[in-house]
Amino acid sequence: MTQESKARAGSDRAVAAAPLRADPTPVIIVPLDGSAHATAAVPVAKALADLDGATLYFVHVAEPITPTRELLGMVGLTSEQLHGSVMEQAAGAPAASIVRLARESQGALIVMCSHTALARPRGDIGTVAEEVLREAPGPVVLVPPRRGPLPWTLRRIVVPHDGTPTTVAAMEPAADLARRSGAALEILHIAAPAATRSNAPGTLTVPRYVDQPQHEWPQWAREFLGRAQGLRHHPPSVRPRLFMRVGEPGVEIVRFASERESDLIVLAWRGDLEPGRATTLKDVVRDAPCPVIVYRVDA
Numbered sequence: 001m002t003q004e005s006k007a008r009a010g011s012d013r014a015v016a017a018a019p020l021r022a023d024p025t026p027v028i029i030v031p032l033d034g035s036a037h038a039t040a041a042v043p044v045a046k047a048l049a050d051l052d053g054a055t056l057y058f059v060h061v062a063e064p065i066t067p068t069r070e071l072l073g074m075v076g077l078t079s080e081q082l083h084g085s086v087m088e089q090a091a092g093a094p095a096a097s098i099v100r101l102a103r104e105s106q107g108a109l110i111v112m113c114s115h116t117a118l119a120r121p122r123g124d125i126g127t128v129a130e131e132v133l134r135e136a137p138g139p140v141v142l143v144p145p146r147r148g149p150l151p152w153t154l155r156r157i158v159v160p161h162d163g164t165p166t167t168v169a170a171m172e173p174a175a176d177l178a179r180r181s182g183a184a185l186e187i188l189h190i191a192a193p194a195a196t197r198s199n200a201p202g203t204l205t206v207p208r209y210v211d212q213p214q215h216e217w218p219q220w221a222r223e224f225l226g227r228a229q230g231l232r233h234h235p236p237s238v239r240p241r242l243f244m245r246v247g248e249p250g251v252e253i254v255r256f257a258s259e260r261e262s263d264l265i266v267l268a269w270r271g272d273l274e275p276g277r278a279t280t281l282k283d284v285v286r287d288a289p290c291p292v293i294v295y296r297v298d299a
Contacts, residue, residue, distance in 0.1 A: 026054035027108035031098050031128070032075035033060070037116040037145035039076045043152040044143050044291050045111040051154070051180050056085035057108070059101060061094040095131030107138035114142040114285050114292075124282035130273060133294060139173070143291045152291075154181040158262045159240075160188050160253045160280070169297045170268035175238045177264070185240040186260065190252045250283025258289045265292045 030045045032038045042058075049056050060066075060075050068087055072079060077087075090097040102108045115126025125133065125142070133140050159174045161167045171187075178185040245252040257265055265288055269281050285292055 026052045027057055027105040028052075028054045029057045029059055029098060029101055029105070029108050029110045031059050031061070031094065031110070031112045031132075032077070033094070033116055033128075034062075034074050034076070035116040036076065037113050039149050040145050040147050041111045041113050041141075041143040042077070042081065043149060044141060047152050047154060048109065048111065048141070051177075054109070057088050057101065057105070058082070058085060059088045059090060059098060061090045061092065061097045063091045065089050065091070095128045095135070098128075098132050099135045099137070103137050109139055109141065110136055111141040111143065111291075113145045116145060124286040125273075134271070134273060136296070139293055139295050141291050141293045142285050144288055147290070152263065154183045154263050156184045156186065156260060156262045157264045157266060158186045158188055158253070158257055158260065159266045160190065160249065160284075162190065162249070166270060166297050167268050170266045170295055173293075173295060174266040175240070177266075178238045178240075183263070185238055186262070187240050187242045188253060188256050189242065189244045190249045191244065191246045248283075249280040250287075253280070253284050254287045254289065262290050264290060266295070267292060268295050268297045271296050271298070 026049075028045050028049050030041055032042075045056055048054070058075065058077060060071060066074065066089065071087060071089065072082060088101065090101070098110060098112075102110055110132060112129060112132065113126070114129050116128075117126065129140075129142060133142070154177065157174055157178055159167075159170055161171070175185060177183065243256065245256060253265065256262070265284060267281055267284065269278060272278055273282075281294065285294075
């Protein structure tokens with residue numbers, strides 16, 4: 001963290017007055033709206049910052065600008081929690097301000113609650129979180145508010161994988177996280193018998209006998225793991241394990257993460273949140289027992 005950044009931690013200013021400077025130090029943005037739910041993202045963000053040597057930027061969007069000491073109490077932070085971090089204030093629409101900060105800091109990771117209202121939102125994701133997810137220039141970690149302010153450690157990562165090129169995109173960042181944290185990497189393949197098989201080039205077709213694993217599963221599993229470990233940037237020190245389930249993807253991902261006491265679910269997503277689309281993503285974010293990191297994959 002630069003001396004300039006440290007100085008900014010105690011300053012009272014609006015983000016609009018002085019955008020973030022390009023800095024080689026990674027940045028993690030943590031939006032806080034003053035609700036108790038929002039602070040559930042803080043332990044997750046701090047643990048990820050420790051892995052990357054990143055600077056935490058706590059962001060509060062409101063008008064008028066509030067002195068930092070008063071602001072800490074408003075957003076539920078202590079001076080000890082702010083130590084070594086930056087407290088930013090911004091005016092304007094919350095989602096737009098959060099995304100602007102992420103762009104100014106070269107696609108920073110955003111860690112936030114999936115919703116901060118006391119009641120569950122009408123949709124599967126809160127309004128601000130959904131807007132941030134749509135527009136963010138980098139990955140977004142959505143934290144279930146019910147986890148509260150408990151400490152968070154990355155020990156077990158689950159990557160749902162359906163064999164398509166889209167889900168392959170989540171493998172490399174997940175493997176890198178596993179390498180840096182020493183976490184176990186578990187790949188979950190879910191066979192949904194009623195689903196239409198993807199015809200995307202490069203898709204690894206699921207065995208026909210989903211209910212009779214003795215026929216084709218062993219050979220298929222070896223091929224699946226071979227492809228996963230053969231990715232260009234896959235760390236050789238990471239040895240993933242493959243698990244297979246049959247059922248509805250969203251339901252099975254949540255059930256698996258609960259049973260395995262997973263600390264992070266890694267999802268790849270094509271960028272569409274319209275009604276009837278991204279149903280697995282929505283189901284997982286709504287019911288996940290742990291944080292979910294979402295990597296957007298362009299078509």
